[in-house]
Amino acid sequence: MINLGILISGRGSNMDAILAGVKSGIIPNVRPCVVVSNKPDAAGLDTASKKYGVPTKVVLPDDLKGWDYDKKLAAALEDSGVTPQDGLVCLAGFMRIISPEFVRHYKMRILNIHPALLPSFPGLHAQRQAVDYGVKVSGCTVHFVDDGVDLGPVILQKTVHVMDGDTEETLAARILEKEHEAYPEAVKLFAQGRLKVEGRKVRIL
Structure with a gap:
């Protein structure tokens, strides 16, 4: 059984998709243990607790940066059972850059989703970058997730055609629909032990 921790900063729509997959049985062998936010007013906290009955925590930055903050984050996760041995950490709109120390602590047990076909358009406003390009x-x-920003080994990608009249917002909305398919699928593969990392490549067994 994989103990799941999800990190959010806002509405947590990808968190919602993952928890729905667990609740329906589409994602097996996963126990949602905690949803953690760096913002007390994140709408996803209510979704997690009221819709799915998942415990929530808020870890405020208090002007802390890097590992000084992330060790508080790690403590919150581990206190809820999400350990480097049997845990999985999913970033779902968590608007902080994870420190290298946190990445090493949960080595190859952190997943993230990005709204572009990496390595194209990393960083912020990926949809705007795609439209402008x-x-x-x-x-x-x-x-x-590894030490770089949006540079870790790719698990899954789903494509969306860019229309001539697309704006950042219209493209983002269509990509988000695909995110809600891809993220639960990746969590399922992880939970089933079907992901084998070979250098930069991830083989699906």
Whole structure:
């Protein structure tokens, strides 16, 4: 059984998709243990507790940065049973850069989703970057988290055609639909032990 911790900063729509997958049985062998936010007013906290009955915690930054903050985050996760041995940490709109120490602590047990086909358009406003660049296809990427920003080994990608009249907002809405498919699928594969990392490549067994 995998003990799941989800980190959010806002509405947590990808968190919602993952927890719905667990509740319906689509994602097996996963126990949602805690949803943690760095913001006390994150709407996803209510969703987690009221809709799914998942415990929630708020870990305020208090001007702490890097590992000084992240060790508080790790303590909150581990106190809820999400350990480096049997835990999985999913970033679902968590608007902080995870420190290298946190990444090493949960080595290859942190997943993130990005609204572009990595390695294209990393960082913020990926959908705007795609529209401005004029690409014909974009999408989303679920990847393991490493020390870089949006650089970890790719697990899954789903594509979306970019229309001539697309804006950042219209493209983001269509990509989000694919995110809600891809993230639960990746969590399921992890929980089933079907992901094998070989260098930069992730093989699905």
